[in-house]
Amino acid sequence: MPKQVDHAARREEIAQAALRLCARDGLAGVTIGQVAQEAGVSKGLVQHYFAGKADLLRASAHVLRGEIERCVRDAVRDARGPADTLRRVLLAIVELGVTAPIPLLAGHAFLARAVADPEIRDLYRAGGDAVHREIAALLAASGPAPDVDPGAEAHALLGLARGLSDGVLLGDLGVGDAAAIVDHHLRRILPEAAIGSDSSSWPRPFR
Incomplete structure (x- = not known):
């Protein structure tokens, strides 16, 4: 019997190899x-x-x-309610600098490519729009302060999380420091929610 080849898995293995090169050497380092x-x-x-x-x-x-x-998805699997889910989504983005440095670095490399490649640009936009909608919906369901615009605040929170992930990646911030900054902002816009109740598990709390 001829050996069965999982073509989808083989394609992904090759694409993963390209991602590692993107993260290490940038797009210029990717050749066949x-x-x-x-x-x-x-x-x-x-x-x-x-x-x-x-x-x-x-x-x-x-x-x-x-x-x-x-x-x-892994980060929100055991979330307890919309406010906890929102926090976990933001912290999952922050932690990419530790948990998924290759995708994070490759993503930065692809950003310039997205300007010139419509398909990659559309993929970036679709992904970003989906995360923004999810954050806005979770924020609206979490009981925000009366003056909070969930759509506008979602953009600010997503930008904050992305910036903190770079800080974690570069070692400018510890994960605990970054988590405390996220909690600080969430407490400001969700005054009635219990935010960061498990903060004792984070090292080096932000001061």
């Missing part, structure tokens, strides 16, 4: 030959699955989005 070497396969096999570098990068961008979505 280098990806083949990183994945431990032949150039011909990479070319069998991908028409060229642009096709490979688009596939890698889809894998990148899936990786980040998985991190967020």
